[in-house]
Amino acid sequence: MTSTADPDRDTVPTVSFDAEPGSYRHWRLDLDGAAETGVAYLRLDIDEDGGLVPGYQLKMNSYDLGVDIELYDATQRLRFTHPEVRAVVLTSAKDRNFCAGANIRMLAGSPHPWKVNFCRFTNETRNGIEDATEHSGQTWIAAVNGTAAGGGYEMALACERIMLIDDNSSAVALPEVPLLGVLPGTGGLTRVTDKRRVRKDRADVFATRSEGLRGKQAVEWRLVDEVVPKRQWDEKVAERAAEAAATSSRPAGATGIELPPLQRTETADGISYRHVRAEFDRAAGLVEITVLGPEGDVPDTVERVHELGADFWPLAMTRELDDLVLRLRANELELGTWVIRTKGDVEDALAFERVIAEHSRDDWLVNEIRHYFKRVLKRFDVTPRSLIALIEPGSCFAGALLELALACDRQYMLDGFLEEDSQEGEPAQIVLTDSNFGVFPMGNGLSRLASRFYGDDSHVAKLRQETGRRIEAVEAMEMGLVTEALDDIDWDDEIRIMLEERASLSPDALTGMEANHRFVGPETMETRIFARLTAWQNWIFVRPNASGPEGALRRYGTGRRAEFDRRRV
Amino acid sequence: MSIDYSEKIPNNVDLAGDRKLQRALESWQPNFLNWWKTMGPAVPTEDVYLRTAVAVGREGWAHFGHVAMDEYRWGVFLAERNHDRRIAFGEQKGEPVWQQVPGEYRADLQRLIVIQGDTEPASVEQQRRLGETAPSLYDLRNLFQVNVEEGRHLWAMVYLLHAYFGRNGRDEAEALLQRNSGDLDSPRILGAFNEETPDWLSFFMFTYFTDRDGKYQLGTLKESAFDPLSRTCEFMLKEEAHHMFVGTTGIDRVVARSAELMREHDTEEIAPHGGIPLDVVQKYINFHYSVSLDLFGSEKSTNAANYFTAGLKGRWQEERRKDDHVLTEDAAHIDVVRDNEVTTEEVSALIALNHDLRREYIADCQTGLKRWNRVLEKAGVDRTLYLPHVGFNREVGLFREHRITPKGDVVGQDAWEAKKDQWLPTEADKTHVRSLMRPVYEPGKIAGWIAPPSNGINDKPIDYEYVHLA
Structure with a gap:
């Protein structure tokens, strides 16, 4: 096989957005001690065989829409059901591997509308994480305890603080451009410059360097806030979480509310x-x-x-x-x-x-x-x-x-x-x-x-x-x-x-x-993600250089190099 | 104001039961009457012997009687509905026709109706002062008949705009009265309808050649998948036939009179004897024919192709054609000029639909020429009138870049300038024709430049008092 299946011939499943912590396949929401510390741990622990669509394995803690549906559910429940949570530590349950981002086989095998819809939803969830930090008194901290690549690093970027384990191998990276011929489209390019204030020439270097950066240089370039040696890791993470929790506006002793499953009737002609x-x-x-x-x-x-x-x-x-x-x-x-x-x-x-x-x-x-x-x-x-x-x-x-x-x-x-x-x-x-x-x-x-x-x-x-x-x-x-x-x-x-x-x-x-008319006036990081980054990404997605049979996205992992149409457009 | 709908506005569209239409017409009708008073016929009359359509049946559509013109009962009529009618052409061939405007085609259909509607009142405006020089009461009556029917055709188009196009339609109906022929600020849409009709020879030429364009346009709209438009145009075509009759017989009578004078005085130079020389008649034919050809649009037209494919506008007698009525695989030949010669080029049949319609029109125009030449032959005059080449004097389409003689030779600008006065009416020609235009209002009398008609209207004698002047 020289490339993955033709994405536009595949059919896609009907998606349900129902989720609840008891049946998460990919996340572990750890609330032990939250009542006292105000800190929750959300651990990414991808079930390789738990992809939403057949045809790919979620290796290396890589995610698909199903993973993000659970993440969205977790963000909502943290806000409504757990008012005692004042800081959320986003981390990985896997060893030396934080998250490899969106699964490439999944992307390569998905029809265009699916890719676009997937990116929109993941973007909204990451915006929601920032919204929780800003408006809910729930500060999200990324405890990057292994390599965070692509969408994995983008997930960390949505957090208020990024801690990177200093083990001389874990790195943060945005390898989409060099490896896949697409963009880090879930806010990555935008948050690096607009939120983390990484200088644009450094951002350019970073986004074209597949192995990414680690250690002190990652701090110096502002890609992460701090690096922490492995043996101090747990302690330091808990310390940072406690600091964030201390500044929270959440009231003490509040009781959350349950979010029971929605009562929904579906027919061929409607949903009520x-x-x-x-x-x-x-x-x-x-x-x-x-x-x-x-x-x-x-x-x-x-x-x-x-x-x-x-x-x-x-x-x-x-x-x-x-x-x-x-x-x-x-x-x-x-x-x-x-x-x-x-x-x-x-x-x-x-x-x-x-x-x-x-x-x-x-x-x-x-x-x-x-x-x-x-x-x-x-x-x-x-x-x-x-x-x-x-x-x-x-x-x-x-x-x-x-x-x-x-x-x-x-x-x-x-x-x-x-x-x-x-x-x-x-x-x-x-x-x-x-x-x-x-x-x-x-x-x-x-x-x-x-x-x-x-x-x-x-x-x-x-x-x-x-x-x-x-x-x-x-x-x-x-x-x-x-x-x-x-x-x-x-x-x-x-x-x-x-x-x-x-x-x-x-x-x-x-x-x-419609998108042009709806958003007038000033640009914000959010509009830049939804307009510039997304529009460029969607353009790249339909170009043969990414999604053609010889494009980088389809050739990834086949052992063959992508053939590019070298003309700049 | 309230209107007794069935009496005041004869109709077969259930006006009395249609609030939407009532409201639209209630505000439009006073503006129409105001327009008629200021832009309609200038000669004051008490009443005119007119045909009024009061129903669509055989008896109903030609009801004769003397009426005061501003009390004319402009009505709204559609041909009877055929409940089994299906789309005859285009991508949706075979599907049931539409009783409502599909949103997808709203803009295109509205545009087609507005353009057609704009020509109807335009001709009334162009002919406004003609009554002052009518050659007989018979002719004056015919002029008025044409005028009130153009008015009714305006009503027909306004009905469609009001009934099917909502607010936009009402605005467009209003604009049909606000644009005026020749108005510098707000002219009629098509160029030919901004020229004054200065004399009766022009009027006859107009009704023969230009109204015939209208007939062909209506014929293509009659094929439309939008059934109310189809039925409206089918009924309008009945009335259009009379306008062409006025043109055909008008030119008959001019030619007959000219032949008579030629024989009487044994010369072609009958101007001094109060006649219109055949050279001048030929020049008028050349002019009006070429201007009317322009109305069909460019030889190659993607608009026409789109209208056809969508089912909005068919071909002349679409259903009698022996082809697939989809035309995506067919080719057609259109005239082009290459290396200073008129030749043909093969293009997709869809692109050549304007050319197709123009060809049908040209064949129809020939019948008049045959008829007039028979008049000349009978009168013993050894001379024939002819239609100039299709590329002659064209301002629209592939020929506009070229100078082409009536015979079809491509010539340079100099040659054109040198011969132009032999082909098109000169100021002197027009002045002479105008000089003959003196009113004859006495029943049964006729001006000297035109022969009397062979029959009166509706079996009335020729000296019947068709018009009572005020």
């Missing part, structure tokens, strides 16, 4: 949860997503919120929405348009939101819920689908839920009522609240409103005066909050034609266009 429903229209290439607003009593105390735990509507809804987004992105590639609606009582939605607003500063759980919803919204921002919000009577796009509409590429609002509906009740309304002015920032650091009205701060300031008020279609249109306000006579036809027209356009061009 308690608060979120998705109906597939395969002929039209779209999925209709409805988020149901809160029902039942609003908790009157923060204790009641803790009691409700995963049943508290904002958290329950966010978990379901998260799961839906992940499933649709991984499994429903041809449903290119997501039509997003909400259904519920505006007043109830606002009441729940007041609970969040009131306690998100002083209660760790409420704070977690807020940041979780923020991360799920960010998933929408980087979702390669056309997102269309339909704002109809009976919807509850208010405050935090309005962010869902604002995350969409377009917003259509019904002016008045549909003829067949009874004209009772109220016409469609949206409500701005403080939530829309920075509580849920996008990856570019701006609120969705500030992105929408980029460069027009005075308009955003004007909108700020309008919080709390019910805004109907014509006014919403005037305020620039919706794309179109259509009355009942036009509604059906306009929406149908718009959706059909959208479905007829090139999916690739749409993805590129």
Whole structure:
């Protein structure tokens, strides 16, 4: 065999994102003593034969999507179930081998959409690790106790501090360019320069040197924070973890909440949860997503919120929405348009939101819920689908839920009522609240409103005066909050034609266009990862130099050299 | 305002039960009437003996009577629906036709309808002042008939925009009234529709040659997979036939009168005797024919190919053609100029669809020439009129780079300039034709430069009072 199988002929499995620590195959979450020390150890211990797809072995602690699904689960549970954890040590359970990164056979044998989706999800998880450090009082420390190559080092880069064992053999490396002809695309190139502040010429040397760097030089080049001799290793790691835990904002004596498995009904034509429903229209290439607003009593105390735990509507809804987004992105590639609606009582939605607003500063759980919803919204921002919000009577796009509409590429609002509906009740309304002015920032650091009205701060300031008020279609249109306000006579036809027209356009061009429009203004490390690094990586992925039969990715491990088309493009 | 829909706007599209359409037309109709008053026929009339379509059946579509023109009942009619109709060509051949606009083709279909719609009111604007010099009440009536029907064709296109294209459609319908022929700021879309129709010879030529282009365009849209467009165009074609009749018989009568004068005075130089010399008739033919050929677009057209493949616009009499109706494997020959000679080049049949339609049109135009030459022959005049070469005087397509004589020779710019006045109407020709244009409003009387018609309208006598002037 001169190269691995043709990736685009293989079929991919349907992916489930369900996981729980009791059944992890690749990670060991060690919470022994966490109650006293505030430190959890998360150990990577890959089961070679536990790949998500047949056809490759996860050697050298290398990972695939299945490994990352468990990692994501661990990050979530650490935040919600283990408030006592103030620092997380990310390390390896294998001897002299931290992590070799994404499995190359897996990458070489995967179709393009799978590779792209895999990278997006792993990027989101690493961003989540940084988010936990910054907003949850859970500082992540990479205890690199063996060689960390490629994605392995990128995982470490997501941590606040990187410790490297000084055994004269363990190194950190980004060997993608020299060995595989692709990029360290899970934030590697970006974090080396933007986060670790490695000088660009050194970064260039580092990223083209397959064996990487170790020891003092790695420290000098800022690739790691410190190197520690083997015999002091455990002690030093515990010391650094304790130091980080000491600075944590997490409250003492807090009790976490369980995250039970999601109740989900799947059919050929949709997925439904308690608060979120998705109906597939395969002929039209779209999925209709409805988020149901809160029902039942609003908790009157923060204790009641803790009691409700995963049943508290904002958290329950966010978990379901998260799961839906992940499933649709991984499994429903041809449903290119997501039509997003909400259904519920505006007043109830606002009441729940007041609970969040009131306690998100002083209660760790409420704070977690807020940041979780923020991360799920960010998933929408980087979702390669056309997102269309339909704002109809009976919807509850208010405050935090309005962010869902604002995350969409377009917003259509019904002016008045549909003829067949009874004209009772109220016409469609949206409500701005403080939530829309920075509580849920996008990856570019701006609120969705500030992105929408980029460069027009005075308009955003004007909108700020309008919080709390019910805004109907014509006014919403005037305020620039919706794309179109259509009355009942036009509604059906306009929406149908718009959706059909959208479905007829090139999916690739749409993805590129939408990503460009969604992220305006300033670049952040996050946008640089999702835009520059990812876009370049995805371009490289489709080039024959990487994924052609003679490309570096496909020839890796075959004993044959890659044949490059030497023309620079 | 409220409208009694069935009475005020005759229709077979259930206007009374369609709120969307009502609302759209309610705001559009006053603007249309306003446009008609300011841009429509300039001669004030009390009433005109007009044909009104009140239904699509055999009796309904030609209902005659005297009506005040601004009370003309512009209606909305589609040919009867064939429930089994299937797409006859293109990639989706064999599938059921569309009753709604597929979103994928919204922009293209809207564009096709807007371009067609834009020509309809344009000709009314171009002919606005012609009534002031009508050679008879019979002709004046025909002019008005053509005008109100172009108005109705505008309605037909507006109906499609209103019924199927949502807000964009309404905006485009409004814009059809805002663009005006010859307006410097906001002209009509196609160049030929921004030229004034200055005299009746031009009018007859226009209705013969340019309206015939309309007939062929409608014929291709009649094949469309978008069924409402197809049915609309099918019905419009019935009315278009009358416009061509006005052109054909108008030129008949000019030729007959010229022949008569030639014989009477035994000279071809009949200008001093109040006639239009056959040389001038030929030059007008040359001009109007070549300008109309331009309307078919470039010989090679990827737009036309795309429209065909998508099922939006077919070929003339698509269903009678004996081929696969997909054309991806077929070739066609188009005219090109190579080494200063007109020759042909083989291209994909899909790319050559404009050429295909133009060829059908040219064959149809020939019938008029035969007819007029028969008139000359009968009158004993030894002279024939002809269609110039397809490459003559072209501003659009592959020939625009070249100067080609009516006979088809490629010549240099100098040779062209030297002979141009022999081929195209000169200022002197136009001045002479204009000098003959004096109104004759007395029933049964006719101007001296044109023969009387052989029959009246709807079996009425020629001296019938077709028009009551105000």
